[in-house]
Amino acid sequence: MIQCAVLHITMLPPALRIALKLGRRRHRSSITSAAADAPSLRQSARTALPAAHFEPQRHYRHMQDGTLTIQDGKIIDPATGRNEVANLYVVDGKISSVQPPEGAPVISAEGLVVAPGLIDMHVHFREPGQTHKETIATGSQAAAAGGFTSVVCMPNTSPPTDDPSGVAWILDRARQTACINVFTAGAITRNLGGNEMAPIGSMVQAGIVAITDDGHCVQNHELMRRAVEYARMFDLAVLDHCQDYYLVGNGVVHEGHWSTILGLPGWPRAGEELMVMRNILLAELCGTRIHCQHLSSAGSVRLLRSARGRGVAITGELCPHHIALTDKTISSFDANYKMNPPLRAQEDIDALIEGVAEGTITILASDHAPHATFEKEVEFDQAPFGILGLETELAIFLTILLHREKAISLDQLIAMYTVNPAHLLRLRKGTLRPGADADITLIDPNREWVYEKEKSLSRSRNTPFDGKQFKGRAVRTIVAGKTVWELGTEG
Ligand SMILES: [Zn+2]
Numbered sequence: 001m002i003q004c005a006v007l008h009i010t011m012l013p014p015a016l017r018i019a020l021k022l023g024r025r026r027h028r029s030s031i032t033s034a035a036a037d038a039p040s041l042r043q044s045a046r047t048a049l050p051a052a053h054f055e056p057q058r059h060y061r062h063m064q065d066g067t068l069t070i071q072d073g074k075i076i077d078p079a080t081g082r083n084e085v086a087n088l089y090v091v092d093g094k095i096s097s098v099q100p101p102e103g104a105p106v107i108s109a110e111g112l113v114v115a116p117g118l119i120d121m122h123v124h125f126r127e128p129g130q131t132h133k134e135t136i137a138t139g140s141q142a143a144a145a146g147g148f149t150s151v152v153c154m155p156n157t158s159p160p161t162d163d164p165s166g167v168a169w170i171l172d173r174a175r176q177t178a179c180i181n182v183f184t185a186g187a188i189t190r191n192l193g194g195n196e197m198a199p200i201g202s203m204v205q206a207g208i209v210a211i212t213d214d215g216h217c218v219q220n221h222e223l224m225r226r227a228v229e230y231a232r233m234f235d236l237a238v239l240d241h242c243q244d245y246y247l248v249g250n251g252v253v254h255e256g257h258w259s260t261i262l263g264l265p266g267w268p269r270a271g272e273e274l275m276v277m278r279n280i281l282l283a284e285l286c287g288t289r290i291h292c293q294h295l296s297s298a299g300s301v302r303l304l305r306s307a308r309g310r311g312v313a314i315t316g317e318l319c320p321h322h323i324a325l326t327d328k329t330i331s332s333f334d335a336n337y338k339m340n341p342p343l344r345a346q347e348d349i350d351a352l353i354e355g356v357a358e359g360t361i362t363i364l365a366s367d368h369a370p371h372a373t374f375e376k377e378v379e380f381d382q383a384p385f386g387i388l389g390l391e392t393e394l395a396i397f398l399t400i401l402l403h404r405e406k407a408i409s410l411d412q413l414i415a416m417y418t419v420n421p422a423h424l425l426r427l428r429k430g431t432l433r434p435g436a437d438a439d440i441t442l443i444d445p446n447r448e449w450v451y452e453k454e455k456s457l458s459r460s461r462n463t464p465f466d467g468k469q470f471k472g473r474a475v476r477t478i479v480a481g482k483t484v485w486e487l488g489t490e491g
Pocket residue numbers: 214215216241293294340341
């Protein structure tokens with residue numbers, strides 16, 4: 001069930017619109033008098049309203065303002081170390097330490113995990129420019145259905161998000177059409193061209209939360225150094241898609257056994273590792289943080305492990321497909337197994353899982369990359385890179401990291417989707433501390449289910465996981481105290 005669209009008064013029937021406007025006006029006036037006047041006057045202001053109008057309005061207020069109790073769930077909030085079965089209170093869209101007033105809705109969460117709203121810091125919503133693949137509205141609905149209350153959009157839109165007006169346009173569009181919190185990153189270089197720095201300072205003022213040329217990689221190390229130093233002035237995270245263009249060339253799949261057998265151009269591990277190494281050196285040189293996106297190789301984990309051991313401010317991110325699938329899958333020539341960086345060998349998967357288990361890789365994300373079916377149904381080397389991710393990523397990580405490999409605890413997994421990205425990006429999100437925004441994800445970690453791509457809320461269908469069985473998923477997504485998605489009985 002999706003209750004996603006922002007409830008705007010103009011979307012309601014005229015009669016209800018008038019009633020709501022009246023109700024809001026009355027409510028506002030009673031608040032004003034409550035603040036300004038003595039209790040006796042407040043009382044008289046209330047009694048001045050006809051009781052028949054007052055009570056339904058109170059009910060409406062509760063429903064819309066996000067006041068509720070989530071009862072008997074297992075609250076896991078890694079930011080505060082909380083892990084207990086308890087009630088979680090939400091008052092006016094914020095986490096509260098006091099119980100909501102009588103009559104506020106109660107949601108039973110018995111047997112469920114109550115987590116801070118999950119954050120996916122790596123998505124492509126394709127708007128502006130490629131709305132046949134995805135829009136901010138459809139992308140946010142898919143995110144809500146995956147349990148995500150916040151996402152960070154990559155700037156490789158069309159045109160690229162490389163100036164403050166582009167940033168403002170996306171944030172404005174998100175306010176109008178998204179049912180979750182949509183943040184955006186700005187480009188490092190103009191037009192993602194790698195030659196000239198984008199106006200980073202004015203994009204910060206417009207509201208970006210990071211810079212990246214994702215989909216591309218700045219090859220000029222001196223330019224990258226200047227961008228990193230510039231970002232440091234704003235305490236802004238630099239995210240990097242690590243790919244050395246010279247070494248990778250026209251590679252489309254992992255360089256190894258299968259690229260040789262199938263005669264497809266190879267994308268060697270070293271093409272990623274060179275840039276991971278570059279970023280480690282620049283993070284050290286500039287004394288600021290750099291985040292390596294969608295790591296795919298065992299060597300990248302080794303580099304990150306030793307750098308983090310020395311205290312370098314370098315972080316790494318893991319996407320679900322890089323541990324769910326090996327490059328053997330490309331023998332089908334199905335372009336839904338084509339990603340950048342590519343699917344690699346089992347030894348890489350083992351190293352990535354070890355990297356998560358030991359805390360070398362600290363962030364999980366999807367790299368949700370929708371493409372239309374006609375774009376993917378071409379020769380393998382001609383097809384675009386990337387797959388859907390938002391609706392399956394939590395399930396894949398729960399299935400592999402928690403249930404199958406027992407590599408991490410549920411608390412650790414939730415931290416990698418909440419407090420860790422929030423800390424990296426300096427977002428005031430990712431916790432259930434009283435006073436925080438009531439962004440909450442209810443998770444059933446043991447629920448077995450089968451993903452069906454035809455039910456996806458994304459505008460695209462490019463996924464290799466259709467018909468796959470998983471264990472664990474989100475069952476309800478709450479943003480600012482309001483349910484924006486809930487699993488239907490069919491799920
Ligand atoms: Zn990328």
